[in-house]
Amino acid sequence: MHEAALGATNDNLAFGRCHNPYRHGFTPGGSSGGSAVAVAAGLCAAALGTDTLGSVRIPAGYCGVFGHKPTHGLLPMGGVMPLSPTFDDLGVLARSACDVSAVMDVLTIRAADPGDASTPIRCGVVDLAGQVELQADVRDAFEQAVEAARAAGWRVERLTLDGWDASAMRRLSLLIVEVEALAEHGAMLEHNPSGFSPTLTGMLQWASRQSPDRVAHAYLQLRSSAEGLRRQLCGFDAILTPTTAAPAFSFDTAAPIDQADFTLLANISGLAATAFPLGLGADGMPVSAQIISGSDALAIHLAGRLARSAPPAGRYL
Numbered sequence: 001m002h003e004a005a006l007g008a009t010n011d012n013l014a015f016g017r018c019h020n021p022y023r024h025g026f027t028p029g030g031s032s033g034g035s036a037v038a039v040a041a042g043l044c045a046a047a048l049g050t051d052t053l054g055s056v057r058i059p060a061g062y063c064g065v066f067g068h069k070p071t072h073g074l075l076p077m078g079g080v081m082p083l084s085p086t087f088d089d090l091g092v093l094a095r096s097a098c099d100v101s102a103v104m105d106v107l108t109i110r111a112a113d114p115g116d117a118s119t120p121i122r123c124g125v126v127d128l129a130g131q132v133e134l135q136a137d138v139r140d141a142f143e144q145a146v147e148a149a150r151a152a153g154w155r156v157e158r159l160t161l162d163g164w165d166a167s168a169m170r171r172l173s174l175l176i177v178e179v180e181a182l183a184e185h186g187a188m189l190e191h192n193p194s195g196f197s198p199t200l201t202g203m204l205q206w207a208s209r210q211s212p213d214r215v216a217h218a219y220l221q222l223r224s225s226a227e228g229l230r231r232q233l234c235g236f237d238a239i240l241t242p243t244t245a246a247p248a249f250s251f252d253t254a255a256p257i258d259q260a261d262f263t264l265l266a267n268i269s270g271l272a273a274t275a276f277p278l279g280l281g282a283d284g285m286p287v288s289a290q291i292i293s294g295s296d297a298l299a300i301h302l303a304g305r306l307a308r309s310a311p312p313a314g315r316y317l
Contacts, residue, residue: 008058009255013197021063022285026248029059036063039093046094046103052084053173054263056091057275061243061288064277068092068100070296072270075107084180087267097304114301123149124159124236131166132261135246137281142242145278145289145306161232166261173264175218178207229269238302239292243275247285272296276303
């Protein structure tokens with residue numbers, strides 16, 4: 001156990017650093033960054049990862065591939081090291097929407113059906129304006145995706161999430177993740193502290209100092225926020241957001257605190273979400289958006305329709 005389990009850098013003290021396939025010294029995202037790199041570099045057709053607050057979709061976005069977080073609870077978690085059962089989901093990374101769909105067909109043992117593709121899609125566009133500042137490349141690519149959705153005949157509407165505080169929801173989610181991680185791994189920490197990094201040890205020790213009343217209140221807040229979020233999203237077939245506010249960052253810089261502010265929308269609501277590539281920004285790094293939907297098949301299908309491919313990255317490894 002180490003801090004990669006609770007972070008999005010994939011800078012792993014036990015096994016070494018995994019670099020972004022587009023630029024050495026930059027993060028591939030985490031904690032499923034190794035899976036994203038393997039897919040982006042063409043080392044495999046698809047890979048599995050786990051997504052608690054975005055740990056499949058953030059690496060997918062940073063590495064220019066597709067990353068799908070299923071509807072919460074859709075896929076069995078047997079054999080997966082748990083972190084936070086409230087949020088944990090098994091996810092899929094691949095280079096195309098078709099490959100994601102094929103893997104999901106196997107994992108769910110049923111055919112994925114996106115429904116009637118000829119029916120106009122009602123799409124809500126969320127950018128958390130005023131709460132999360134988009135880097136210029138992400139903003140420009142995202143607006144191009146919005147226009148592509150309109151050109152495809154989707155009924156696109158800008159959506160303001162009433163009462164949504166991205167910063168507060170990030171803190172609330174992390175509190176619950178760390179408390180549940182302590183419940184899952186506290187005994188292991190006590191009996192084998194050398195197996196935990198100082199960072200993760202500090203997180204779990206912090207969780208141990210939280211009062212039962214604070215934890216209970218956090219769960220009540222989460223339940224209320226999740227219900228409110230689902231109410232606001234339920235009138236749409238799909239929700240379109242950036243995956244992250246900026247492309248991958250250097251290991252020499254601190255991880256941005258807001259990198260999961262868009263991805264956690266799907267974790268809190270329990271809805272399916274598919275991150276998809278929007279090509280490369282001016283600095284040569286991948287940029288990405290995500291489709292959130294009540295239907296896994298529809299999220300994957302619509303992501304495939306809006307995606308812009310990135311060039312092969314294997315030569316950078």
